[in-house]
Amino acid sequence: MLQLLQDTEEGILMSNIYKAFDNKKAFIGFLTAGDPDLNTTKECILKMQEAKAGLIEIGIPFSDPIAEGKVIQEANIRSLSNGTTVEKIFNMLKELAPEINIPLVFLTYINPVFNYGYEKFFKECQKSGIDGIIIPDLPFEEKEEINQFADKYGIDIISLIAPTSEDRIKTIAKDSKGFVYVVSSMGVTGIRSEITTDLESIVKSVREVTKTPAAIGFGINTAEQAKHFSQIADGVIVGSAIVKIIERHGKNSPEYVYNYVKSMTDAII
């Protein structure tokens, strides 16, 4: 058991994602790659980094993102209609890599990854400075699908835990890498004015079995919410609110994204 724990701890220390949580609360920002275009995405990533985001989730667009609310669904469609592909996203990231000093993870659905070829995909992730991947339609039971490839190239598969996970929390958390994504409430992504799930007890269950940091996402958009949830967990994840800014300001969004992320990181760090 002791040996196992040490291995796990070493695993965490080795993961680049750990940097996001190193002695601080992490603000995790999400955007959809290619919305409105890959150049703007690049600028927005840099601006989020400058605004002290601890980690950035980069969405690879998918035609049918079943865990997303309207805001991110539409970003996926905008990006795809601009001709964004996995290949183009890898190229953008390779150009960006020298300027990036925070961990980056992908968020996407399993089909674009499967279609690209698992081995090739994870190899490219490694080459592009990607540290982890979140796949909402790949639950614990189906992780086998990509485990060996992700391991081979050192990419952490980020596990999700939902308000309905109950007895599954410990099983999932025990096996987690990078960070644990705690889904704040029922439903899909999108801004919510109130979150009533007992997140304290979920995070407590997670911490009982792992040292992997836990971050809360889904519905968070105000600085007050960010502050509140960062006190419960190790980090907060904000997606729809950022995507909305990008939707509104298009190519001019990097400055606006900076200001917003700054207000959020100021509230929690």
Next chain:
Amino acid sequence: MSKTKFGIYGGQYIPEILMNEIKNLENAYEYYKNDEKYNSELKELLTKYAGRPSLLYYAENMTKDLAGAKIYLKREDLNHTGSHKINNVLGQALLAKYMGKKRIIAETGAGQHGVATATAAALLGLECEIFMGKEDTIRQALNVYRMELLGAKVNAVTTGTQTLKDAVNEAMREWSKRTDDTLYVLGSVMGPHPFPVIVRDFQSIISKEAREQILEYEGKLPKAVIACVGGGSNAMGMFYNFINDKEVELIGCEAAGLGLDTEKHASSIAKGRIGIFHGMKSLFCQDEYGQIAPVYSISAGLDYPGIGPEHAYLYSTGRAKYVPVTDKEAVEAFEYLSKTEGIIPAIESAHAVAYAKKIAPNMDKTDIIIICLSGRGDKDVAAIARYRGRDINE
């Protein structure tokens, strides 16, 4: 083979938020499928409400006209609500009730599954919400009103291509908002495990009856059974009890729309590739980047970019074969069966009739074909009139 898969196909590729509920459903199904009370209640509903067993009708005129194999029609069109959909819906809605759910939700394309679900909800006193692509609510306005008449709330889905695939997306999103009192009544042999198994089991009554009926009437098994395939529920129901009868050929008819050489089709087996979508690993129409492709068929019920995992498996092992049938062939068969037998088939089922028309003349007079007539064609009359250049109001 894993419990959740058929060979490499199937699985449970869904968000964590739904995993416990999917397991609840699986456990409840495993329990109630052997429960005497549940089964006797379901049997009662199927016989006294839905009108089972359905007829196995000898299509004598068609047989004479084609001068080949002897043709039988399994008349699922005679079921209450006019299609095979009721077989599955009664099973699942009753299961929802036994599980203590107060509300059922469902996706629908043309509206047949929606109407069947709304019907079962009305009968069993459950709240009901249907998700239907906005495009389809316009094309099938009559069915929208029909569902509302039955007390269901119909949500027009405005995301994506606004058709069946988007209705499934939206129903899944809705389910992930509310699982405690709600069951998603999936309409086909697709989605995450256990849906492909549950829907197949409820639909397998089609082949159970047909097999008994043909043995009674003819004293032998058919040479082939033919059914149309979208997601594949009537086909799976028609195939299931014949799978072990190796001499019976199983033929699924996919919608080839305007033709396989165009992009306007819904043939996931002929033109699709392996992928993972809507909770399952199976065959899907998709672009080179793994984005799900918009599909097309004159038949809204076959207008789906994937196929159930058990079909993908039967295809991969060679046990079943799948053939493309175009809009044009289906419309001709629609008209043919109407004139020859006085039976107006659903445009979906007309795809199976079309293929039978093709192969029957080349078969022996001692051979038997059973076509699954999955639904009646009243819903399609206006669309076929339009196809023939006559604009009539529904």
